[in-house]
Amino acid sequence: MAFSDLPQHSAPITLLQRSLANGRLGHAYLLLGDSLDELELLAGNFVKTINCEQFGVGFPTDADACDRCLSCRKIEHLNHADVQWLRPESKTRIISVEQIRDLMQTVYLKPTEARFKATVLVAADRLNVQAANAFLKTLEEPPANTVFVLLSTEPQRLLETILSRCLRLHCGGAAQRIPEAAQGWVGTFSQVAVQPGGGLFARYRLLDELLKQLAAVKEEIGKTMTSQSPIEKYDDADPKLIERWKDELAAGIEAEYRRRRAELLAALQYWLRDIWLAVSGTFETSLAVFPQLADTTQKIAGRLDSTKATKNLEILETTQRLLHTNVQEALALEIGLLKLAF
Ligand SMILES: [Zn+2]
Incomplete structure (x- = not known):
């Protein structure tokens, strides 16, 4: 699975590729869309691409994951040490402040093997207020070589202060939400x-x-x-x-x-x-x-x-x-x- 398998999201993908090629990767992206599953696929491929071993210094304007190198495979199988996925807890359906505190324990450490550390927050709108405020501190002082990817189908539930610190990418649907x-x-x-x-x-x-x-x-x-x-x-x-x-x-x-x-x-x-x-x-x-x-x-x-x-x-x-x-x-x-x- 690579960017090329997601032609329906070519607009946000092109933007990500362009900022990669320009060496202007943001610290935090917010991917908005109607389906969390699709947003997860997109985020996964983004994280694979920025860490794919086929690239040395710099990226081409059409950078995409090779899906074969060790890094790509580890990320695909969710066992890459530098890539974390944070999800709402199954019982409460919220991302708790404990989860954010755990994340902050490691987020300022250097990547162990990757070019960029990455944390994907699946359903970032499920951060409760405490957790959101704790996370905000990290967003305000982003660690070097770390990318946060927030996924949301309900951005109106996110704190304004978090929204404002992310680069938003509309992946279908969400852009039309403003009547x-x-x-x-x-x-x-x-x-x-x-x-x-x-x-x-x-x-x-x-x-x-x-x-x-x-x-x-x-x-x-x-x-x-x-x-x-x-x-x-x-x-x-x-x-x-x-x-x-x-x-x-x-x-x-x-x-x-x-x-x-x-x-x-x-x-x-x-x-x-x-x-x-x-x-x-x-x-x-x-x-x-x-x-x-x-x-x-x-x-x-x-x-x-x-x-x-x-x-x-x-x-x-x-x-x-x-x-x-x-x-x-x-x-x-x-x-x-x-x-x-x-
Ligand atoms: Zn690769």
Whole structure:
């Protein structure tokens, strides 16, 4: 099994091969897709390729595992000393902090036989909060000659701080997860954000842009769900029943609204991550979640330093968290949005 056996993933494979050939291998990759099995195959072949014995110094632009050398065979049979696979524990279905601590015992040691040490986190979204925070420390100070490959079918469950430190590769499916409406809105938002100035007035315009969008979303949900409610059809029903339908409708609208609001903010988070990548010099249009905004993203990145770009990510994470509590929405959004730097 080699890259050439996975023609459906030629786009992410080409990107990996290119960074290998350029000698610019990242410390951490996040492979996103719909099937963990396929992501595992892809990760396995990537790890084999970077350690394949047929390559000496440097890699060709079409580097692929030979599948025959000792290193390739050991990795294939899961008995290579420098390649670890971390999976959710079978009972709890989570990757525990103990597993991460075990990993950290060895991760800073030099590779014993490989060119690159590699750790594949299968279902990285199953890291619990403790484990994620422990792992984050490693990502922040990545050991030399080590590559982390995170696999996820549910990236929205990953901590923003982890997501932002990985190079994302979309392996089918996941790239389309940002709904079109949210994509369009981020486009509008970015046009306001890129305007020079950046004073308080500009920030209020951004907040206003978000509030307008949320109001429109709420109205649309209200209309759609009301028209589907039985209240409309059976207005002569028992008043108690009508009362119950009304409660159910209100709760339904609220739940859907919260979902759509989280979706919009998540889309914004993705764009802020593109900016963060651009600030840190690892932005590639083909890797971006919003390739169509590449110019704007680069322009804003040019005005920020990495502290500010990282802070932006944290602000959005805090805002999302606040919205899950019972803090008043307008207040939570104001606290967050007015602090963003563009
Ligand atoms: Zn080989």
